Amino acid sequence: MNAVDATEHYETSARDPAPALLTVILDTNPHAWALLEDSLPLSKAIANILVFLNAHLACNYANEVAVVASHSQKAAWLYPRENPATTTTTSRDADGDISMNGSSTNNNNNNTATTDGPGQVNKYRPFRIVEEQVTHNLRELMASTTGADVKAANSTMMAGALTLALSHINRRSIAWAEAHGGETAAETSGGGPSSGGRSSGTDTAERLQSRILIISVSGASDSAHQYIPIMNGIFACQRLHIPIDVCKLSGDAVFLQQASDATKGVYMSLTEPRGLLQYLMMAFLPDQRSRRHLVLPTRVDVDFRAACFCHRRVVDVGFVCSICLSIFCEPPENGTCLTCGTNLEMGDYGAKPAVVARKRKKKKRVNGPSGTATPTPTPTPGP
């Protein structure tokens, strides 16, 4: 009779693990790659990333990949993309729609099938399709970049790429859930603002396992003007339990550290970019299920600096609106918050000696030790 107790009844419902969707955001900022030319040229990096994508596809029959390029003036899909000929924003979206409805690996190879001549190397077809599309679309993206474009911008459209990736993940999760009669991602996470931790076992088994890998080369100061959209993207990921992994090849990106910290992803800054493939295989290939068993490289000293809302400067210490928590690098004019319009009492600010009124350490985590201090403009004596 011992066989009939509550623990064993649920065995049969434990279905095969859900497949994983890996979205790679590749920073293709030409300025940053030019600096890396000696250690890791872009072509070599792409070759490494393609092997990594194949490895991810090899792990499970139903695994999916998506690649977004975060270029200097726009974010563009590299894979999946139905019709590589179009480059305008609107038609790109429409294309995404088509390819994402079906199983993307099977559908969008019509235009690449002709290249499969006898001279080609023998290869598993899903691998070949990803590879051909990514290289083709990337080449096209590079060709469409004019010298003027390169001169005009030296940053990368990380926020746009992150948003594209998120919308793709959302669409795939809904499609997957519908096909399998499960819940949609929105339903599970609707329970309230969670802290990004995995709350229970149920949501991991039944859903498409999505994660984002950002391969970043641009520095932090360039992306300061995208602070708000990037942070919004990060919070969306946190809520949907999508880890953002960051593989940093050069420079150091402030916001991306926060991204992987908030979403419990992996952050690695490569000291030796030449070993990219090994880093990718070891640290970034394990999916969420395997990560439960592995010790992952984490970063202890996360840079929590924020960018101000008024001039997009990265600030260590700034002013925070007590109503909407907007950040300013200097007191707004007339004490009116630029975001919510509240008239803020500035207290004795500006009077000599300088007072650290409402000034606090710029921590993003609002309920941190310093954040618990009351935001009332009580003047405290300066140092």
Added chain:
Amino acid sequence: MAMAAAPSRPFDYLESLPGTTFYKLYQQPSTALAIFRRMLPDLAKCFVMALLYLKDPLPAADLEVWVKAESLKERDNALSILGRLHILSNTVIADNVRAYKVTDPFASSLRQALTGAEKTQSFGVLSHISDDVAISITELDEYARRQWEGVLGYMVGSSGLGIQRDVNLSKGVKQLLQAGHLVEIRDRRVEITQDGFAFVLQDVSTQVWHILMLYVESADAIGMSSVEVLSFVFLLSSLELGKSYDKKHLTSNQLRTLTDLADFGIVYQNSPDANHFYPTRLATTLTSDSSALSNPISGSLSGPTGTGSNKAGTGFIIVETNYRLYAYTSSPLQISLIALFTTLKYRFPNLITGKITRQSVRRAIEMGITADQIISYLATHAHPQMRKHNVSRSTSNQAGIPPSVLPPTVTDQIRLWQLERDRVKATPGFLFKDFVSLAEYEAPCRYAEEIGVLVWKSDRKRMFFVTRHEQVAAFLRSRK
């Protein structure tokens, strides 16, 4: 548990192969890829990929610190599977440090699979034929469904229920089913065995693996090398659905295999002499372990015949907490399967209703079907509506147990009905009786109890029953 063991069957067979066979198998990139994808647990995949591009073996200590302390069991399990499949090997590097590395034919083949290889035809060669003679995916699905249903129908013997006998099974198929003890021929009639029942209630992907492994095992008997057949099976699994492949690169044994597999609907060819063939969904999803859920074949196999094969959601059975069962199907095969453990009530053009009763379950269990098989069949084919309902219920499930698709009361009851029959337990053993005096009886009886072989005794009748008699007999002799 029979059901739990069944999906790993191909795995068991592979493990029993000698190391040299693995060496030969791993020469093919497609084999390495298929084994990597299908046979390894998640953690093992991580290990292989992490080690694949390392120049030097990874010291065992490094691997151990990589895994969290509380996941020791998973780590050891992964390492032991990798060892048994001859994928990971232990080496000793300088200073007696144990280290792991991926063994060679496997490592180089997997690397070739990931990056592409020059010379091999390991992933098939596409044949170039014009589109108007090409076979569409729908036609392939229909072909695979018809053939596979024909095989299952032959086993269940559903001809009485009016299944269309338009599928001609070749002699080879029938022999294979017999050789695998899935059916028996008694008085020239086909009778399904206990294994056969277990087989038909499994999901399609497990069934295909089962059949393929039977085929591989029988390959040596009909003069083919099992390694060659096995690597051809893995090659098939890496082909793409809806594409035709050239036959001119295949060896004669592979061509023979191809013809045999066509009978099962695993591949399609216009005629045995055609110069190209198509893999069907049964072949291309071999390395997928998301079994019936995403598999349109099982959907069309189970659902009403002729409906679109890309219909989302493949289940069709609804079970209520009051043991009533509704199945939206008109497939004679599925109806006869459900009838195995259900008392059917009504039959409509696209729906049958019935009730799971104590009697019907007992009848099934008498035939050798286990409760787990019934439950797993019901869960595999549960209607999408049941999954949805179950999800909405699970949010209020405070205990955090993974939700069951089926009503727990029904699954419990089916198990209890099985346990009812298990009240009598047979123990083979030996009876000692006819002792002259009570003293003569007591001493060996106490001795048997002490050495732990005593099962039953009766002081009044001066009898006792033991599982092993040697020591007790020796004891008796020594006292004389």
